[in-house]
Amino acid sequence: MRRSTVLLLFILLLSIAGCSSGPMESHEGNVKVTLPARQETVTFVKQVDGSWKSSVRTTGSARAFEATVSWEAMQQLSPDVLTSLGQGSFMTSAGAPEFGTFDQTLMLVSAASEPAPDGKGTLRIFITSMKDGSQQDIVDIPVVLTSAP
Secondary structure: OHHHHHHHHHHHHHHHOOOOOOOEEOOOOOEEEEEOOOOEEEEEEEOOOOOEEEEEEEEEEEOOHHHEEEEEEEEEEEOOEEEEEEEEEEEOOOOOOOOEEEEEEEEEEEOOOOOOOOEEEEEEEEEEOOOOOOEEEEEEEEEEEEEEO
């Protein structure tokens, strides 16, 4: 009995601390992301033109119309200000109603006119509605942004 109480307290502490492992899944269950991990560090390198570039690998599975999954990456400049680091789409190995897998390297860019990427960021993986273009099956992955000279 005592061992199970200690185990329950440990699990409770992990959940309170925000520590979680394993894949992240959309509320609807149609998108599951295994990489990047939560709070993974994404390092940007300054380019000759003054811009900042990086890449991030994403893997997982999705049940998406015509096997198309969308993404966008954002940097949080302040609590209410976000700036884009890129967006696009990629294909999974199968379209709905099947689940298809994906393994993509996404290219991220911060313009020379923007501050160096540093601090909090988010990679959003989602399905774009064919009906109205809205974002569905959203998975937001918090990442840590750093910049190297």
